[in-house]
Amino acid sequence: MIDQTNLLPLEHDDPRQIARYAVQGRLGMGGQGVVYLGRDPGGRPVAIKVLRDGGLPAPQARARFAREVDAARCVPQAHTAAILDADVLGERPYIVSEYVPGLSLQAAVERNGVFTGHALERLATHTITALAAIHGARVVHRDFKPANVLIGPDGPRVVDFGIARALESGGQTTNSMVGTPPYMTPEQFNEQPTGPATDVFAWAATVVFAATGRPPFGKAPFAAVANRILHEQPDLGDLAAPLRDVLARCRAKNPAERPTALQVLQTLIGHGTVTDPELRQLALQQPGRPGPAVLPTAPAGVRGARKGLLIAATAAVLVVLGASAVVILRNAAQETPEAAPASKSPEPAAALPAAPSRHWRLGEGTGRQAADSAGSAAGSKLLLYPGARWDGRPPAAAEGALLFDGVKGYAATSGTTVADPARSFTVAARARIDRLPATSAFAAVLSQDSTQDVFAYTLQHLRCTGADEPDGFCPARGSYWTFSVHGTNSFDAERVVAATGAKLGTWVHLTAVYDRQAGPAGEIRIYVDGRLDGVKALTEPVRLASGPFYLGRATYVTPVDFWPGAVADVAVWPRALSNEEVGAAATAG
Numbered sequence: 001m002i003d004q005t006n007l008l009p010l011e012h013d014d015p016r017q018i019a020r021y022a023v024q025g026r027l028g029m030g031g032q033g034v035v036y037l038g039r040d041p042g043g044r045p046v047a048i049k050v051l052r053d054g055g056l057p058a059p060q061a062r063a064r065f066a067r068e069v070d071a072a073r074c075v076p077q078a079h080t081a082a083i084l085d086a087d088v089l090g091e092r093p094y095i096v097s098e099y100v101p102g103l104s105l106q107a108a109v110e111r112n113g114v115f116t117g118h119a120l121e122r123l124a125t126h127t128i129t130a131l132a133a134i135h136g137a138r139v140v141h142r143d144f145k146p147a148n149v150l151i152g153p154d155g156p157r158v159v160d161f162g163i164a165r166a167l168e169s170g171g172q173t174t175n176s177m178v179g180t181p182p183y184m185t186p187e188q189f190n191e192q193p194t195g196p197a198t199d200v201f202a203w204a205a206t207v208v209f210a211a212t213g214r215p216p217f218g219k220a221p222f223a224a225v226a227n228r229i230l231h232e233q234p235d236l237g238d239l240a241a242p243l244r245d246v247l248a249r250c251r252a253k254n255p256a257e258r259p260t261a262l263q264v265l266q267t268l269i270g271h272g273t274v275t276d277p278e279l280r281q282l283a284l285q286q287p288g289r290p291g292p293a294v295l296p297t298a299p300a301g302v303r304g305a306r307k308g309l310l311i312a313a314t315a316a317v318l319v320v321l322g323a324s325a326v327v328i329l330r331n332a333a334q335e336t337p338e339a340a341p342a343s344k345s346p347e348p349a350a351a352l353p354a355a356p357s358r359h360w361r362l363g364e365g366t367g368r369q370a371a372d373s374a375g376s377a378a379g380s381k382l383l384l385y386p387g388a389r390w391d392g393r394p395p396a397a398a399e400g401a402l403l404f405d406g407v408k409g410y411a412a413t414s415g416t417t418v419a420d421p422a423r424s425f426t427v428a429a430r431a432r433i434d435r436l437p438a439t440s441a442f443a444a445v446l447s448q449d450s451t452q453d454v455f456a457y458t459l460q461h462l463r464c465t466g467a468d469e470p471d472g473f474c475p476a477r478g479s480y481w482t483f484s485v486h487g488t489n490s491f492d493a494e495r496v497v498a499a500t501g502a503k504l505g506t507w508v509h510l511t512a513v514y515d516r517q518a519g520p521a522g523e524i525r526i527y528v529d530g531r532l533d534g535v536k537a538l539t540e541p542v543r544l545a546s547g548p549f550y551l552g553r554a555t556y557v558t559p560v561d562f563w564p565g566a567v568a569d570v571a572v573w574p575r576a577l578s579n580e581e582v583g584a585a586a587t588a589g
Contacts, residue, residue: 007024007025007026007027007037008025008026008027008028009025009026010023010024010025010026010036011026014026014034014036015036015050018036018038018048018050018094019085019087019094020040020041021038021039021040021046021048021096022038022039023036023037023038023048024036024037024038024039025037027047033049033050033051034049034050035047035048035049035050036048036049036050037099038096040084040476042476042477042478043476043477044099044475044476044477045099046084046085046096046097046098046099047081047096047097047098047099047100047159048094048095048096049094049095049096049097049160050092050093050094051092051093051094066086066088066089069083069086069088069095071137071138071139072134072137072139072161073086074137074138074139075133075134075136075137075139075161076133076136076137078129078130078132078133079126079127079129079130079133079155079156079157079158080130080133080134080157080158080159080161081097081098081099081100081150081157081158081159082097082098083095083096083097083098084096084097084098097159100150100152100157100159101152101153102150102151102152102153103150103151104146104147104148104149104150104151105123105146105147105149105150105151105156105206105209105210106145106146106147106209108151109146109209109210109213113213114210114211114212114213115210115211116211118519120207120210120211120243121243121268122155122156123149123156123207123210124207124210124243124268125265125268126155126156127149127156127158127203127206127207128203128261128264128265128268129265130156130157130158131144131158131199131200131203131261132260132261132262132265134158134161134199135196135199135260135261135262139161140194140195140196140198140199141158141160141161141199141202142194142198142199143160143180143183143202144158144183144199144202144203144206145180145182145183145202145205145206146206146209146210147180148160148161149206153536153537154534154535154536155535181222181225181226182205182215182217182218182219182225183202183205183206183215184202184226184229185197185198185201185202185229185255186229186230186253186255187255189226189229189230190230195255196260196261197255197256197258197260198255199261200250200258200259200260200261200264201250201251201252201255201258203250203261203264204216204234204246204247204250204251205217205234205251207243207247208234208235208236208237208239208247211237211239212235212236212237212238212239214235216234216235216236216251217229217232217234217235218235230253234247234248234251236248242267242268243268246259246264246267246268250264353573353577353581353582353584353585354573355374356374356571356572356573357374357375357572357573357574358372358374358375358380358549358570358571358572359372359373359374359570359571359572360372360373360382360551360569360570360571361373361399361400361569362399362400362401362402362567362568362569362570363399363400364390364400365390365400366390367384368383368384369381369382369383369384370382370384370402370411374571379413379414379415380413380415381413381414382411382412382413382549382551383411383412383413383414384402384411385408385409385410385411385412386408386409387404387405387407387408387409387410387562388402388403388404388405388409388410388411388551388552389402389403389409390402390403391403391566391568393432393566394566394568395430395432395507395568395569399568399569400568401430401432401566401567401568402551402552402566402567402568403565403566404551404552404553404562404563404564404565404566404567405562405564406434406435406437406438406443406562406563406564406565407562408559408562409552409562409563410550410551410552410553410559410562410563411550411551411552412548412549412550412551413548413549414548415548423516423574423575424513424514424515424516424517424522424574424575424576425513425514425572425573425574425575425576426511426512426513426514426572426573426575426576426577426582427446427457427459427511427512427570427571427572427573428509428510428511428512428569428570428571428572428582428585428586429445429446429459429509429510429551429567429568429569429570429571430507430508430509430510430567430568430569431445431459431461431507431508431510431563431565431566431567431568432505432506432507432508432565432566432567433461433479433502433504433505433563433564433565434504434505434564434565434566435504435564435565436463436479436504436564437461437463437561437562437564440560440561441462441463441464441465442460442461442462442463442484442554442560442561443460443461443463443561443562443563443564443565444458444459444460444550444552444553444554444560444561444562444563445458445459445460445461445510445551445552445563445567446458446459446549446550446551446552446567446570447459447549447550447553447554447555447561448545448547448548448549448550449545449546449547449548449550449555450486450543450544450545450546450547453555453556453557454486454491454555454556454557455484455486455554455555455556456485456486456542456543456544456545456546456547457483457484457485457486457512457514457542457545458483458484458485458554458561459481459482459483459510459512459526460481460482460483460484460554460561461479461480461481461482461502461563462474462479462480462481462482462495462497463479464476464477464478464479464480465477474497475497475499478501479501479502479503479504480497480498480500480501480502481497481498481500481502481508481510481526481528481533482495482496482497482498482526483495483496483512483524483525483526483534485514485524485538485542485543486542486543487521487538487539487540487541487542487543488540488541488542488543488544489540490540494524494536494538494539494540495524495536496524496525496526496534496535496536497526497534498526498528498533498534499533499534500528500529500531500533507566507568508528508529509527509528509529509530509586510526510527510528511526511527511530511577511582511585511586512524512525512526512527513525513526513527513576513577513582514542514576515576516541516542516576517576518537518576519537519538521537521538521539521540521541522537522538522541522542523535523536523537523538524536524538527579527582527583527586529586530582530583530584530585530586530587531583532579532582549572551563551567551570552567571585
């Protein structure tokens with residue numbers, strides 16, 4: 001969905017087409033160039049940054065810039081805006097990145113006021129996670145500031161690292177003065193080499209701005225700001241520990257005394273400052289310079305830990321970041337001499353969640369009922385209705401599955417107590433869609449009714465005919481997985497759409513989480529094969545689910561969204577599972 005409030009009209013000399021992208025408006029302009037809103041051939045919105053004429057006049061500069069962009073494209077999508085395309089060798093270089101609707105942190109603070117409490121904690125931990133991912137790809141941002149943090153629908157995203165200089169073999173960049181003065185570092189003003197520690201200093205200044213509405217060294221002419229950064233202590237306002245202590249250490253004048261981005265994240269986790277389960281899974285290991293010791297305020301289990309042990313300890317929880325993060329870890333182990341412990345011990349397994357409150361394994365193979373293996377609660381058996389039958393192609397030979405005709409077939413419990421949306425819950429299933437539904441954009445893997453003849457929640461397949469079509473949630477044309485809910489006072493569904501596309505005829509493990517404690521109305525999350533693939537903060541709590549639990553259909557006044565495929569291994573938990581638990585359950589299942 002496009003945020004029209006941030007879109008400016010095109011000027012007479014602005015391009016209407018850049019390569020294969022249709023240009024629709026201006027998103028902003030800075031010292032390096034103009035950022036446009038565009039659409040790719042599939043209708044997906046993108047942000048296109050076009051450099052100013054003469055920005056890279058020398059051929060050798062263009063070649064270096066191309067290497068920088070290639071490095072930036074390796075950054076994992078951990079609270080960053082992905083770089084999708086680029087042409088930096090043409091007449092007018094440009095970079096295409098993921099479009100993030102929303103205000104910049106700079107504009108959000110100026111318009112809505114400072115961040116406090118949990119909102120500030122989430123901002124700090126999301127952005128330091130992004131910085132750890134950027135450094136893990138051997139890239140330095142070099143211009144980290146509030147204007148380069150966008151507050152998107154799924155949380156803060158760090159942008160504009162696509163033209164950062166890739167780290168040299170020694171982990172440092174060349175020393176030209178690039179940056180925004182209130183967020184620059186002593187080494188930049190002294191024209192000394194810059195590196196990851198430069199970004200950590202700027203990150204701390206950005207968080208201070210979010211909390212106080214002003215940079216830690218104030219706003220003043222260039223010379224005055226430079227003098228304060230070089231010789232004075234930062235003003236951290238009324239920030240409380242432990243965040244205040246972490247920010248103070250990040251603002252050390254000597255870059256060698258600053259913690260790394262990873263160490264900052266570990267410290268926030270150890271103090272319990274990180275309350276979002278997602279962020280507990282994002283402890284990236286970054287290669288490069290060893291950096292100072294872990295902050296003294298970190299927990300005993302983290303202090304003094306060797307990098308090799310850290311890699312083993314975090315390997316099980318990197319499902320959110322996928323293969324790219326594993327490559328970063330592998331590179332870190334290869335490049336750091338101390339990475340290998342003296343005696344090799346097995347990596348710890350990811351912690352499986354406690355047994356679900358409902359679990360339909362669907363292994364019967366015959367008959368018209370499916371038992372709940374988690375207990376014998378009244379009404380927990382699934383009853384098969386016409387159009388539903390046992391599937392001959394389950395996910396594995398020893399497992400079972402139900403096959404639905406996509407026209408009228410479904411299975412349902414005779415009772416109503418499955419999930420209670422007044423509290424957090426998690427639902428999961430393996431699903432295979434065999435064909436696209438003929439009469440609806442949606443097809444329901446599972447759902448549960450509310451009291452008003454509409455579903456309270458449903459885990460679905462969504463067929464998109466284009467960006468924002470059919471109902472404003474589509475990222476682009478294609479097939480997607482989605483988790484949809486109805487609020488307590490609304491018949492318009494809120495939904496989170498997974499970034500991963502759906503494939504016909506392929507089994508996939510889907511998990512949907514409603515976390516009632518995440519924000520005023522809670523948030524919903526969707527996972528594909530154990531990986532977090534989408535998050536959305538809700539405007540209203542999910543309405544009470546008091547009707548039957550269905551496989552293969554949903555309800556919107558009448559039965560709708562019949563499932564044209566198979567479902568297996570369905571489970572329900574009466575709480576919000578963490579990312580680690582979801583990943584472990586998907587693997588174990």
